[in-house]
Amino acid sequence: MDRFDAMRVFIRIVERQSFTKAAEDLGLPRSSVTEAVKALEARLGVRLLTRTTRHVSPTLDGEAYYRRCLSLISDLEDAESAFAGVKPSGLVRIDVHGTQARHFLLPGLPRFLETYPGLRLHLGEAHQALDMVREGFDCILRAGTLADSSLICRRLAELNRGTFASPSYIERFGEPRTPDELERHRIIGLFAPDAAVVGPFVFVDHGKERRFTPPAVVTVTGPETNVACACLGLGLIQVPRYRVAPELASGQLVEVLSEYPPTPLPVHVLYSHTRQLSPRVRVVIEWMAEQFRIRA
Template identity: 85%
Template sequence: MDRFDAMRVFTRIVERRSFTKAAEDLGLPRSSVTDAVKGLEARLGVRLLQRTTRQVSPTLDGEAYYQRCVALIADLEDAEGAFAGAKPAGLVRIDVHGTQARHFLLPGLPRFLDAYPGLRLHIGEAHQALDMVREGFDCILRAGTLSDSPLIRRKLAELGRGTYASPSYIERFGIPASPDDLGNHRIIGLLAPDAAAVSPLVFLDRGRERQMTPPSVVTVTGAETNVACACQGLGIIQVPRYRIVPELARGTLVEILRDYPPTPLPVHVLYSHTRQLSPRVRVVIEWMAEQFRLRAV
């Protein structure tokens, strides 16, 4: 294993806090990963990693070396990618909500991988806050308002949303003429993984944003279940339009309160500020941005 390959192994161990997980990510035997670190430590004459029964963490020297390795690896990949005909290659790990992956990314994935045959893509669906670097992801996609984070963010799209209910719900509760009428209605309570309360309904009313949280008899945490409950007449939902195109076509959901549209739902890609974007990650992010532009409703 050459020096740069050993650096790649070392950086993945630091990020994953595990020899075993790093070996799995890189497709290497665990013994090769161990030998690579031993070789680096022998060459440098310092201890790079602290090993315990629970996890692996960098020493002070290891942390400093990690930062240098990240920069050097990115520079090497940029230099190799500068030659005519050279294409990014390797594994890129992303995390994205499953419904977004299925609607926006999967339709264009075969053509993308044909264009970059050396790339491999791992698509995770954590649906929750995570330590992106420690979990081994190169970037993550998140919809909605973002909390403060040291991660670098880039907006990919703003998804149009609407307010929807089933015909059976409307027959029972009527059609609200304005958000002020929602006191006699109910919603499907959608709980985000890291939220203590259900997500409010959001409306633009004469240029001013209004948030309302009518009562709910059902709360859910999944997007699929949220829509399914609305189709059963259990309450009103607000979701991106792309998500309920089939339901609108079948008539199982109808749009209400059209004069009071929800604010668009922003979608961002986030990646670590401690790392320069490698060519393979950069090309994946540009491709994802294009897919959202093509398929946003």
């Protein structure tokens, strides 16, 4: 293993806080990962990592070396990618909402991997707040209003939303004509992954944003279950239009309160400010942005 490959191994160990997880990410035997670190420590004459039974952490020298490695590897990849015909390669780990991945990303994935045959993608679906670097992700996709974060974010799209109900619900409870009538209706309460309360319904009424949280007989955390409950007539839902396109086409759901559209749902890609984007991560982010432009 050459020096730069050993640096890549060391970077992944620090970020994953585990020799085993780093080996799995890089597709290497654990013994190779261990030997790479031993060789680095022997060459530098310092201890880079502190090992316990639960996790691995860098020493003060290890933290300083980690920062230098990030810069050197980034410069190396930039230099290699500057030459014609050299395409980015390696593993890129992304955390993304499964429904968004299936609608926006998967249709264009075969062509993308044909263009970059040296790339490998891991698509995780954590659906919750996570420590991106510690969990080993290069970037994450998140929809909705972002909490304060040290991560760098780039907006990829704004998804149009609507308010929907099943014909059976309307037959039983009537169709709301204005947002103020929602107090006499019920919703399917959807919890965001990192929220302790049900997300409100949001409308634009005469240019002003208004929020309502009608009573919920059923609360859910999954988007597919949210739509399925609405199709059963259990309540109103407010979701991006792409998510209910088949149900609208089949008549299982109809739109209500169309004169009071919800505010669009922003989608961002986030990545760590502590490291420069490698060429492989840059091309993946640009590809994801293009897929959302095509299908949003």
